[in-house]
Amino acid sequence: MTVPISQSYAVASYVIKQKVSRRKRYPLVLMLEPLFRCNLACAGCGKIQYPSQVIKKHVSLEDCLQAVDDCGAPIVSIAGGEPLMYPFIGELVEALIQRKKYIYLCTNAILLKEKLEAGLFQPSKFLSFSIHMDGLREEHDDSVCRDGVFDIAVEAIREARDRGFRVTTNTTFFEGADPDRMRGFFDEMSGLGVEGMMISPGYSYSKAPDQEHFLRRARTQELFAAALENKKPEWNFNQSPLFLQFLMGKRDYECTPWGNPTYNMYGWQKPCYLLQEGYAETFEELMEETEWKSYGKASGNPKCQDCMVHCGYEATAVDHTFSSLRALKDTAVATIKGKL
Numbered sequence: 001m002t003v004p005i006s007q008s009y010a011v012a013s014y015v016i017k018q019k020v021s022r023r024k025r026y027p028l029v030l031m032l033e034p035l036f037r038c039n040l041a042c043a044g045c046g047k048i049q050y051p052s053q054v055i056k057k058h059v060s061l062e063d064c065l066q067a068v069d070d071c072g073a074p075i076v077s078i079a080g081g082e083p084l085m086y087p088f089i090g091e092l093v094e095a096l097i098q099r100k101k102y103i104y105l106c107t108n109a110i111l112l113k114e115k116l117e118a119g120l121f122q123p124s125k126f127l128s129f130s131i132h133m134d135g136l137r138e139e140h141d142d143s144v145c146r147d148g149v150f151d152i153a154v155e156a157i158r159e160a161r162d163r164g165f166r167v168t169t170n171t172t173f174f175e176g177a178d179p180d181r182m183r184g185f186f187d188e189m190s191g192l193g194v195e196g197m198m199i200s201p202g203y204s205y206s207k208a209p210d211q212e213h214f215l216r217r218a219r220t221q222e223l224f225a226a227a228l229e230n231k232k233p234e235w236n237f238n239q240s241p242l243f244l245q246f247l248m249g250k251r252d253y254e255c256t257p258w259g260n261p262t263y264n265m266y267g268w269q270k271p272c273y274l275l276q277e278g279y280a281e282t283f284e285e286l287m288e289e290t291e292w293k294s295y296g297k298a299s300g301n302p303k304c305q306d307c308m309v310h311c312g313y314e315a316t317a318v319d320h321t322f323s324s325l326r327a328l329k330d331t332a333v334a335t336i337k338g339k340l
Contacts (some may be wrong), residue, residue: 004125007102013324014074025258027073027314028163031273033264034059038082040169042144060264061088067263070283077104084111090120105128109156114267128166136185167194168238174202179226186235196238200310217306221249233338241334243317255296259315271295273311
């Protein structure tokens with residue numbers, strides 16, 4: 001099972017339309033956070049540190065859908081918190097499918113099997129469960145600060161695949177990660193039959209309890225170059241091959257934070273999913289009034305110097321793909337040959 005051709009076509013058509021319109025800044029993926037509440041307390045997470053009165057709240061279904069309509073991105077990543085704890089998650093997913101949005105429901109999978117057995121979701125080419133898996137059993141359980149979660153997630157992946165759902169994984173690698181263990185993780189996830197894997201280096205959330213294990217830029221390139229060298233044909237990544245080459249140090253990109261705008265209970269987060277420096281009331285205000293030149297590596301902003309996270313650079317790689325025939329060819333060759 002691979003990414004549906006319809007999804008690839010929808011994204012390509014959307015990006016080409018932006019290019020033809022000479023639109024310099026456009027969203028590719030909406031990061032929708034309907035709640036911050038979660039059933040885990042991961043050491044590297046910046047969401048769990050909110051006050052209890054905030055954790056108890058959630059965005060209304062109407063406001064979620066309005067944000068989706070205002071943004072217009074072809075892909076919606078439903079994050080959190082734990083989205084399966086959102087009281088209107090079934091209605092939200094159904095409404096997004098009706099809008100023909102491609103959905104990545106990001107979940108730690110603790111509640112997934114229960115929700116599937118209850119019939120809350122139906123298989124659709126528009127819906128993929130993006131399972132949070134931070135490496136093999138030892139690394140993952142250590143990352144989420146609870147034993148046994150890896151095995152729960154693996155069981156949920158098998159259940160979802162057996163029921164005909166699209167399943168991907170979402171993995172953050174931190175300082176101390178071992179390239180051989182990473183390759184073993186890619187083998188295991190591929191053996192489970194996941195559609196694709198999304199990988200990213202950890203970013204230093206200012207609110208995260210653990211600040212010692214976030215990767216610096218040079219270390220990121222060293223780690224991913226070792227892990228992705230001689231990529232196996234069975235490893236499918238749910239990302240642009242140009243972005244993976246960027247992680248390996250083979251390409252140099254600048255951040256495009258507007259490519260993955262974030263909406264949550266406070267509004268549109270400035271400037272991105274990772275930094276929290278104010279909020280805009282509307283999507284238009286976010287795009288037009290945010291001081292974008294103050295962010296990204298080239299800006300000199302110390303908060304941005306080591307960041308190589310997908311939500312800042314994946315959109316850059318996709319935009320670059322459609323910026324020249326050379327980039328389009330490089331993407332096609334890497335995709336067809338399966339080599340980075």
